[in-house]
Amino acid sequence: MSQSLDILEKRIEQDYQYGFVTDIEQETLSPGLDEDVIRFISEKKNEPEWLLKWRIKSFNGWKKMTEPSWANLQYPLINFQDISYFAAPKKKKELKSLDEVDPQLLETYNKLGIPLEEQKMLAGVAVDAVFDSVSVTTTFKKELASHGIIFCSFSEAVQSHPELIKKYLGSVVPATDNFYAALNSAVFSDGSFVYIPKGVRCPMELSTYFRINAANTGQFERTLIIADEGSQVSYLEGCTAPMRDENQLHAAVVELIAHRDAEIKYSTVQNWYPGDEKGRGGIFNFVTKRGICLEENSKISWTQVETGSAVTWKYPSVILKGDNSKGEFYSVAMTNNFQQADTGTKMIHLGKNTTSTIISKGISAGKSQNTYRGEVKIMKNADNARNYSQCDSILIGKECGAHTFPYIDVRNATAQMEHEATTSNIGEDQIFYCNQRGISEENAVSLIVNGFCKDVFAKLPMEFAVEANKLMEVSLEGSVG
Amino acid sequence: MLKIKNLKSSIGEKEILKGINLNVKPGEIHAVMGRNGSGKSTLANMIAGKETARITAGSIVYKGEDLNEKTPEERAMDGIFLSFQYPVAIPGVNITYFLKEALNAKRRYFGKNELDAATFLKRIKEKLELVDLDVSFIKRSLNEGFSGGEKKRNEILQMLMLEPDLAILDETDSGLDIDALKTIAQGIQKYKSPQRSFIIITHYPRLLNYVKPDMVHILIEGKIVKSGGPELAIMLEEKGYTWIEKK
Ligand SMILES: Nc1ncnc2c1ncn2[C@@H]1O[C@H](COP(=O)(O)OP(=O)(O)O)[C@@H](O)[C@H]1O
Numbered sequence: 001m002s003q004s005l006d007i008l009e010k011r012i013e014q015d016y017q018y019g020f021v022t023d024i025e026q027e028t029l030s031p032g033l034d035e036d037v038i039r040f041i042s043e044k045k046n047e048p049e050w051l052l053k054w055r056i057k058s059f060n061g062w063k064k065m066t067e068p069s070w071a072n073l074q075y076p077l078i079n080f081q082d083i084s085y086f087a088a089p090k091k092k093k094e095l096k097s098l099d100e101v102d103p104q105l106l107e108t109y110n111k112l113g114i115p116l117e118e119q120k121m122l123a124g125v126a127v128d129a130v131f132d133s134v135s136v137t138t139t140f141k142k143e144l145a146s147h148g149i150i151f152c153s154f155s156e157a158v159q160s161h162p163e164l165i166k167k168y169l170g171s172v173v174p175a176t177d178n179f180y181a182a183l184n185s186a187v188f189s190d191g192s193f194v195y196i197p198k199g200v201r202c203p204m205e206l207s208t209y210f211r212i213n214a215a216n217t218g219q220f221e222r223t224l225i226i227a228d229e230g231s232q233v234s235y236l237e238g239c240t241a242p243m244r245d246e247n248q249l250h251a252a253v254v255e256l257i258a259h260r261d262a263e264i265k266y267s268t269v270q271n272w273y274p275g276d277e278k279g280r281g282g283i284f285n286f287v288t289k290r291g292i293c294l295e296e297n298s299k300i301s302w303t304q305v306e307t308g309s310a311v312t313w314k315y316p317s318v319i320l321k322g323d324n325s326k327g328e329f330y331s332v333a334m335t336n337n338f339q340q341a342d343t344g345t346k347m348i349h350l351g352k353n354t355t356s357t358i359i360s361k362g363i364s365a366g367k368s369q370n371t372y373r374g375e376v377k378i379m380k381n382a383d384n385a386r387n388y389s390q391c392d393s394i395l396i397g398k399e400c401g402a403h404t405f406p407y408i409d410v411r412n413a414t415a416q417m418e419h420e421a422t423t424s425n426i427g428e429d430q431i432f433y434c435n436q437r438g439i440s441e442e443n444a445v446s447l448i449v450n451g452f453c454k455d456v457f458a459k460l461p462m463e464f465a466v467e468a469n470k471l472m473e474v475s476l477e478g479s480v481g
Numbered sequence: 482m483l484k485i486k487n488l489k490s491s492i493g494e495k496e497i498l499k500g501i502n503l504n505v506k507p508g509e510i511h512a513v514m515g516r517n518g519s520g521k522s523t524l525a526n527m528i529a530g531k532e533t534a535r536i537t538a539g540s541i542v543y544k545g546e547d548l549n550e551k552t553p554e555e556r557a558m559d560g561i562f563l564s565f566q567y568p569v570a571i572p573g574v575n576i577t578y579f580l581k582e583a584l585n586a587k588r589r590y591f592g593k594n595e596l597d598a599a600t601f602l603k604r605i606k607e608k609l610e611l612v613d614l615d616v617s618f619i620k621r622s623l624n625e626g627f628s629g630g631e632k633k634r635n636e637i638l639q640m641l642m643l644e645p646d647l648a649i650l651d652e653t654d655s656g657l658d659i660d661a662l663k664t665i666a667q668g669i670q671k672y673k674s675p676q677r678s679f680i681i682i683t684h685y686p687r688l689l690n691y692v693k694p695d696m697v698h699i700l701i702e703g704k705i706v707k708s709g710g711p712e713l714a715i716m717l718e719e720k721g722y723t724w725i726e727k728k
């Protein structure tokens with residue numbers, strides 16, 4: 001083996017840059033799950049009776065289900081009775097402004113390089129900061145409210161707009177859609193809610209930073225975004241988590257609903273703690289994300305940059321129900337050390353002239369396993385449906401794996417399908433070319449990987465694109481020399 | 482500038498270079514000619530520090546220092562440039578970005594500030610003109626979907642930007658039409674100076690009609706079998722390699 005590959009394979013030691021624990025008093029429920037726990041959560045949140053019933057129904061459904069085993073993932077069995085299902089930072093009093101937020105919490109965000117206040121001033125981004133399970137602060141609410149936009153924590157929305165929650169909750173991801181979604185539906189803690197009224201273009205990117213910070217506490221986020229007729233919204237979700245020894249379960253559900261002529265762009269930079277270089281610890285991330293293009297000419301676009309978590313199980317999907325609707329999935333998934341990712345998308349074409357685009361870039365380093373799993377379904381009535389899929393994988397070193405499983409199910413003869421897939425190693429020739437021009441090994445790898453991801457990064461909102469580049473560099477650190 | 486002494490190298494068990502001697506002084510242009518497979522690229526790669534071939538004997542001394550212990554980056558920093566015979570594509574990385582990285586790596590190495598965007602742009606525009614390329618070219622991904630001619634012009638563009646002391650051009654003339662050949666030759670002529678040296682590798686004497694070499698070396702099966710002045714290239718053009726092999 002040549003020296004350059006040798007060095008590449010040594011790129012394994014890497015400290016999780018964001019691994020620290022914030023010392024904030026937590027109100028935590030002791031581990032275990034039964035109907036009483038669900039009643040406790042619901043009561044804590046002062047939820048209406050119908051929502052409690054919905055949770056209990058989900059719980060009963062979940063009890064009859066088993067964990068899916070079809071993914072290309074290996075991890076120890078999760079004992080769901082060992083998990084605590086409720087944790088909230090203790091609020092000392094009602095928070096009226098950012099100044100009243102626990103300074104230690106703000107400090108945490110500062111360490112992450114996402115200072116709320118700076119962001120508020122400079123970027124004009126409305127930030128709904130979710131710390132553990134309870135929203136601590138919401139900014140820019142007034143500006144948004146002047147457009148009739150609702151952007152708040154999920155619990156808040158349950159109180160202030162129960163009719164919207166009742167109408168849309170579970171309408172895209174049914175309560176018992178899958179094992180993890182059912183669990184989430186039973187015990188979800190909090191999350192974000194967005195409603196964009198008819199004809200309104202949301203004047204700013206909506207952004208939420210999530211953070212897991214309670215030992216042994218499952219994180220069950222619930223997000224619901226509704227874009228009414230002719231409206232537009234771009235939502236950013238990003239997260240990092242502190243260093244932990246024990247595995248932490250994360251099972252979020254995100255539902256998106258786009259009405260006629262509406263457009264939702266949902267971007268994620270995911271950097272949960274991936275475990276150490278020996279594969280110990282790290283987040284288990286089982287996420288159900290799905291959007292529906294409910295009516296004509298609507299569009300839903302998922303963009304994700306996934307560099308974190310020990311185990312990722314995630315398939316942001318689009319149901320193309322309305323005629324002429326569009327679904328997009330742009331993904332970069334990077335795994336290092338012992339990380340495992342099984343991720344991809346589903347595009348379900350129901351309406352006529354519906355189109356979907358899938359661009360997936362997988363990067364595997366260390367001893368990691370990186371799987372793309374995608375399904376494109378063209379149903380009987382979906383005349384002239386079109387799909388373009390491109391799945392590229394790149395390998396760094398010789399001990400990692402890249403796998404591609406595209407499933408195609410076409411039930412209408414007018415469908416047009418295009419699929420391309422490539423797998424390559426970072427070539428010694430590419431690295432030597434860079435070296436010959438004076439670019440070091442490490443910078444060469446980062447350059448090549450960022451080039452490889454460019455088509456996807458180009459789909460990210462500006463501020464995220466910069467962050468994504470940085471994240472790739474951090475994630476690749478230690479993979480070279 | 483460059484002194485190669487009795488250089489022998491192998492790839493696997495196979496001996497490729499069988500005792501090369503070469504002495505290039507500042508300001509000189511040396512042509513290395515030979516058929517496919519004679520070891521020309523291997524020689525070029527070894528000077529640049531590629532490790533496909535292993536040195537089994539002899540030495541390469543550049544600016545008075547043995548290159549053996551130096552990484553490819555260090556050699557590049559010290560002014561060695563290789564125009565690749567087959568430049569590799571790096572998808573998604575545009576020429577501007579790549580050249581900035583390369584230039585700034587070199588500037589940092591010498592303790593200089595990074596180049597500001599305006600100066601960089603001004604400089605690259607001048608060089609683009611020299612190799613007859615449009616400004617839009619530098620937005621393209623490095624070598625991705627380039628024609629043969631574009632690849633070679635891009636190599637020369639990089640040479641002009643990075644300002645090496647020793648430029649090794651590995652078949653930069655192959656596969657070019659006459660106009661492109663003239664452009665490349667013009668780029669080399671413009672760059673030539675009493676301090677800068679060239680090793681021009683080719684198996685056609687064509688380019689040498691435009692860039693006059695000080696010395697011509699003929700490489701056959703890993704050995705320089707004949708060295709001489711520019712007239713050697715002309716003889717070769719008239720009589721072919723068999724003429725030398727017969728002797
Ligand atoms: N990576 C390699 N592995 C094995 N043999 C090689 C490799 N590269 C070159 N060779 C062999 O070395 C010899 C010289 O090749 P090369 O230096 O490319 O010649 P030239 O540039 O003169 O055409 C050839 O016989 C070729 O097959």
Ligand SMILES: [Mg+2]
Binds near residue numbers: 651
């Ligand atoms: Mg060659």
